[in-house]
Amino acid sequence: MSQAKSSRSEDAVRQLFSDTYSQADERFHTAAVAAGADIVSYQHPLQGPHGENLRLTGCRIGAKDARHVVLVTAGTHGVEGYAGSAIQTGILKRLAAYSLPSDTSVVMFHVVNPWGMAWDRREDHDNIDLFRNFIYCEPPFAENLLYDRLDAAINPLEWAGTIRDEAERAIAQFIDTFGEDRFIGIVRRGQHDHPKGLTYHGQGPSWSKRCVDQIATRFIGAGARVANLEIHTSWGKPDECLAISYAATGSPKLARTRRWIETPLYLPGADPLIPAHPCTPFESLERLIPGVEVTALVMECGTYDGKMPLDCDRQNNFVFTHGDPCSALGLQARQNMRRYCYPDSLEWKAMVWQCGELLFRSLAEGVRDW
Incomplete structure (x- = not known):
């Protein structure tokens, strides 16, 4: 590749990946408008750290009653949304290149968790x-x-001092007895009873879930066949993106996904950091819209050492639930979380875009035969 062509390629990647939420939001909206998308946004009740307004946006290119829908979702895990936003923006900019048939629409949920x-x-x-x-x-x-038994240790009320020391001793004792994998598995399995604890599931539909349901009802018609690309970061080798299916072994969904993509599928459950679930988030559309079927693929973009330390999660959780996210400790915790979820590396960003665009293309082509 010539130096000039390489420079143009690098500039194109830089124009997709943003430094702030507001920049990502503006770039996505500009691309959606230019693509002629139908757009709807929901204003978040809170603001960002600099007083900026936040919104969850959905867009659709194509007819609502399209038989096939390629659904691209990003930012379900907040700060991981920088990668997904860039992929969505790039797809919108190149939409004409995919030659989508008239019975196929593209729907996007941009930054499902804008506050995060x-x-x-x-x-x-x-x-x-x-x-x-x-x-x-x-x-x-x-x-x-x-x-429940380990809550006080997982989520200490102080990040320094005797309470934190007691928490670390309790965790170390549990790990000595049962092993680290079991401890991680307990945390990652999640819970409904500790609203200030890690991996809290809530006790009803969240603000984002209610917004997404309204967007989906507006943009996806009854009986549609939906191929969903859900984009995440911070797990896996730093130089690769994994394609993950949560579909049951032997199911038509898993067989369909294997036909659509060329890369090997990772099936969760072996690593306690990636527990198995009965479905993926947006398969909930099957319960919302009559006759809809969803085949989902989760894209996981590896970063740095491939496994975000649990203490990074714990510290980030502490400063938001018991501390001050704008204090020195809070800023450090936020910087650590961003570092693990969104590396400031042009090579990493280029890899993420290439993998995301390839998976989108694979779903867009595969869904035609569904």
């Missing part, structure tokens, strides 16, 4: 993990009795 993205959090303003809220927001709510 602006504040460098994976959780929303109510401390809810939205990935899990979309799946588990309806009762009955499952218990996590071992989490």
Whole structure:
């Protein structure tokens, strides 16, 4: 590749990836308008750290009654949304290149958790993990009795001093007895009973879930067949993007996904950091819109060492639930979270865009035969 062509390619990547929530929001909206999209936004009740307004936006290119829908979703885990926003913006800019048939529409949910993205959090303003809220927001709510036992240690009321020391001793004792994987698995399984604790599922539909349901009802018609690309970061090798399916072994959804993409599929459950779930967040559309079927693919973009330390999550949770996110400790915790979820590396960003665009193209082509 010539130096001039390489420079143009690098500039194109820079124009997709943003430094702030507001910049990402503006770039996405500009691209959606230029693509002729139907757009709807919901203003978040709170503001960002600099007083900026926040919104969750949906857009559609194509007819509402389209038989096939390619749904691209980003920012479900807040600060992870920088990667997904860039992929969505790039797809909108190149939409004509995909030659989508008339019976296929493209729908996007941009930054499902805008507050989390602006504040460098994976959780929303109510401390809810939205990935899990979309799946588990309806009762009955499952218990996590071992989490209940360890709550004070997982989520200490102080980040320094005797309370924190006692928390670390309790965790170390549990790990010595049962192993680190079991401890991580307890935390990552999540819970409904500790609103200020890590991996809180909530006890009903979150603000984002209610907004998404309204957008989906407006943009996706009854009986549609939906191929969903859901974009995440911070797990996996730093030089690769994983394609993950939560579909059951032997199911038509898993077989369909294998036909659509060329890359190997990762099936969750073996690593306690990526627990198995009965479905993905936006498969909830099957319960919302009559006759809709959703086949979902989760894209996970690896960063740095591939596994965000649990203490990074715990510290970030502490400053938002018991501390001050604008204090020195709060700023450090937010910077650490952003670093793990959104590396400031042009090479990483280029890899993320290439993988995301490839997976979108694979779904857009595969859905034609569904």
